[in-house]
Amino acid sequence: MTQQSLAVEKSTREITFGQxxxxxxxxxxxxxxxxxxxxxxxxxxxTPFKVLSGLVREFGTERVIDSPISExxxxxxxxxxxxxxxxxxxxxxxxxxITLTMDQMVNQAAKIHYMSGGKxxxxxxxxxxxxxxxxxxxxxxxxxxxWLSHIPGLKVVVPATPYDAKGLLKSAIRDDNPxxxxxxxxxxxLKGMVPAEEYLIPLGVADVKRAGSDITFVxxxxxxxxxxxxxxxxxxxxxxxxxxxxxxxxPLDKQTIIESARKTSRAIVIDEGYERYGVTxxxxxxxxxxxxxxxxxxxxxxxxxDVPVPFSPVLEDxxxxxxxxxxxxxxxxxxx
Amino acid sequence: xxxxxxxxxxRSNREASGVHDERWLHFYRQMLxxxxxxxxxxxLYLGAxxxxxxxxxxxxxxxxxxxxxxxxxxDYITSTHRGxxxxxxxxxxxxxxxxxxxxxxxxxxxxxxxxMHIADQDTGNLGANAxxxxxxxxxTGAALSIKLRGTDQVAVCFFGDGALGQGLLYxxxxxxxxWRLPVIFVCENNQYTEYSHYRETTxxxxxxxxxxxxxxxxxxxxxxxxxxxxxxLDAVARARRxxxxxxxxxxxxxxxxxxxxxxxxxxYRSKSEEEEWKSKRNPVKLLAEWLTQNKLAxxxxxxxxxEEISTEVKTAVEFAxxxxxxxxxxxxxxxxx
Numbered sequence: 001m002t003q004q005s006l007a008v009e010k011s012t013r014e015i016t017f018g019q020x021x022x023x024x025x026x027x028x029x030x031x032x033x034x035x036x037x038x039x040x041x042x043x044x045x046x047t048p049f050k051v052l053s054g055l056v057r058e059f060g061t062e063r064v065i066d067s068p069i070s071e072x073x074x075x076x077x078x079x080x081x082x083x084x085x086x087x088x089x090x091x092x093x094x095x096x097x098i099t100l101t102m103d104q105m106v107n108q109a110a111k112i113h114y115m116s117g118g119k120x121x122x123x124x125x126x127x128x129x130x131x132x133x134x135x136x137x138x139x140x141x142x143x144x145x146x147w148l149s150h151i152p153g154l155k156v157v158v159p160a161t162p163y164d165a166k167g168l169l170k171s172a173i174r175d176d177n178p179x180x181x182x183x184x185x186x187x188x189x190l191k192g193m194v195p196a197e198e199y200l201i202p203l204g205v206a207d208v209k210r211a212g213s214d215i216t217f218v219x220x221x222x223x224x225x226x227x228x229x230x231x232x233x234x235x236x237x238x239x240x241x242x243x244x245x246x247x248x249x250x251p252l253d254k255q256t257i258i259e260s261a262r263k264t265s266r267a268i269v270i271d272e273g274y275e276r277y278g279v280t281x282x283x284x285x286x287x288x289x290x291x292x293x294x295x296x297x298x299x300x301x302x303x304x305x306d307v308p309v310p311f312s313p314v315l316e317d318x319x320x321x322x323x324x325x326x327x328x329x330x331x332x333x334x335x336x
Numbered sequence: 337x338x339x340x341x342x343x344x345x346x347r348s349n350r351e352a353s354g355v356h357d358e359r360w361l362h363f364y365r366q367m368l369x370x371x372x373x374x375x376x377x378x379x380l381y382l383g384a385x386x387x388x389x390x391x392x393x394x395x396x397x398x399x400x401x402x403x404x405x406x407x408x409x410x411d412y413i414t415s416t417h418r419g420x421x422x423x424x425x426x427x428x429x430x431x432x433x434x435x436x437x438x439x440x441x442x443x444x445x446x447x448x449x450x451x452m453h454i455a456d457q458d459t460g461n462l463g464a465n466a467x468x469x470x471x472x473x474x475x476t477g478a479a480l481s482i483k484l485r486g487t488d489q490v491a492v493c494f495f496g497d498g499a500l501g502q503g504l505l506y507x508x509x510x511x512x513x514x515w516r517l518p519v520i521f522v523c524e525n526n527q528y529t530e531y532s533h534y535r536e537t538t539x540x541x542x543x544x545x546x547x548x549x550x551x552x553x554x555x556x557x558x559x560x561x562x563x564x565x566x567x568x569l570d571a572v573a574r575a576r577r578x579x580x581x582x583x584x585x586x587x588x589x590x591x592x593x594x595x596x597x598x599x600x601x602x603x604y605r606s607k608s609e610e611e612e613w614k615s616k617r618n619p620v621k622l623l624a625e626w627l628t629q630n631k632l633a634x635x636x637x638x639x640x641x642x643e644e645i646s647t648e649v650k651t652a653v654e655f656a657x658x659x660x661x662x663x664x665x666x667x668x669x670x671x672x673x
Contacts (some may be wrong), residue, residue, distance in 0.1 A: 083474065
């Protein structure tokens with residue numbers, strides 16, 4: 001957290017995750033006239049989450065473009081604009097809707113640089129959301145970041161704090177590759193300290209959000225907070241948990257993950273995507289490969305239950321890892 | 337290919353007065369170049385010298401040339417899996433195209449794209465696309481980029497009748513119309529979506545689909561290059577004036593199969609139908625006849641062009657056959673910029 005400690009020395013203020021996103025967009029749009037936003041209800045409405053409220057007043061409807069409900073074409077238009085000198089930010093309201101952009105993201109955006117032998121570039125950002133427990137049921141609650149993480153040519157960002165969100169989004173916008181940026185929609189009101197001065201966080205660098213010695217929690221996005229809360233619960237059990245926030249699934253900072261697992265000798269990987277074939281499996285295999293001889297227990301994975309997200313709160317709350325469940329698993333791994 | 341505005345204006349005056357320069361000979365040369373390039377591609381396939389398959393453009397040359405000759409070098413096109421014609425018409429060199437088809441390092445995409453993915457930034461070719469209709473958004477995005485950057489470029493989206501089945505096309509047309517983007521949707525209706533007649537897959541009137549979005553929409557004879565060119569000039573001029581997108585359905589025919597390996601076609605179209613198009617609706621032959629009738633070229637001139645192109649193709653394919661493959665280490669390069 002050296003970056004953050006440094007930042008604290010300068011002028012910092014407490015802002016929400018949503019405000020951090022807004023600031024990143026506004027700063028990059030001021031800095032670079034080729035940056036623009038396109039999506040459903042991004043202008044006057046400022047998106048249903050109100051994250052972009054006010055952006056259109058500064059930049060006008062030419063650069064904050066309200067589109068029809070046409071996710072495939074919005075993504076395609078982003079690709080075409082990116083190939084021809086612009087830096088589009090495509091806003092896909094709910095992460096569930098990235099299914100509609102799949103050809104453009106997977107077959108077009110991800111492959112154009114490679115297929116053209118390195119000549120064409122697609123510097124676009126697809127901003128979207130993830131996360132359940134909003135009582136939005138099966139088609140508005142999924143965390144599908146693993147889908148895009150599977151595809152070579154794409155980068156995928158899963159920030160967990162306002163500070164990370166701002167610094168990572170600014171880097172994503174400046175990146176010459178297509179970057180998918182997933183925001184936990186339950187996190188928009190989360191507050192955190194963010195420097196007033198400009199800063200960037202490089203893509204592909206994990207952050208140890210809490211140091212510990214007995215067990216490592218490798219977590220993403222919403223689950224970083226679940227991991228931190230679990231770590232607090234474990235203090236009473238005299239179990240010292242380290243929390244590694246990978247911040248980007250692609251590129252993946254394997255070194256930080258492996259070093260932490262070697263140090264603590266136990267690991268749980270926590271992610272809000274479906275557990276089956278998911279981000280947790282990938283990271284567990286990284287740990288198994290890189291820290292096998294240092295491990296005192298099998299690597300455990302905790303993801304969303306492999307069920308469509310149910311509507312009823314009683315059912316939905318069971319589908320996502322909780323601090324209590326993570327702590328319970330940690331106790332088992334630590335033999336307590 | 338790059339024309340100044342002045343030249344374009346001068347050309348239009350000549351056209352209006354019925355006086356023709358050597359431009360149509362250039363058109364002929366371009367169309368014949370595509371024809372002979374594709375003939376050679378077929379030979380490379382038959383001789384097992386080319387990895388994979390290719391989708392030949394033979395029979396459709398008037399569309400690519402008629403449209404691309406209305407464009408400047410800095411205008412954009414997006415192309416299809418049947419894209420060699422578009423590449424050549426937009427100004428690509430045959431040697432680097434052959435090299436790409438053979439997977440060689442000297443190819444336009446260092447051998448990483450192949451037949452279905454040739455892109456050439458220098459001539460505004462944003463790339464062929466192996467997803468049917470997949471480039472409708474890209475072309476429209478390029479047009480949005482043009483508008484935001486404030487230039488007077490245009491973008492042309494080439495696609496086949498098969499793409500009429502893709503929703504992306506209509507989503508894109510809707511936004512192009514709403515925002516008056518400088519994009520021209522060119523539907524090459526070669527009558528067959530792979531192995532099915534388009535009438536089995538496409539309901540209603542094709543041009544009416546675009547007209548429903550308010551796009552000027554025309555169905556034209558895609559075998560007459562002068563007809564295609566005239567329609568393209570109108571659409572391009574309109575787009576450059578900032579008046580928005582338009583749609584051209586060019587009625588054409590692929591003389592060969594869906595791809596080079598599609599030899600036995602009797603189950604989806606008759607030999608007599610193919611012969612009819614080849615003998616009566618051959619765009620290269622139609623232009624040659626018109627040139628001759630109007631005394632713009634004699635047999636000797638046409639023969640000379642044929643010979644020059646034959647030499648160019650031969651030199652180009654030899655270059656490609658002798659060119660080295662990319663180094664094996666290149667497999668993991670260019671995944672990320």
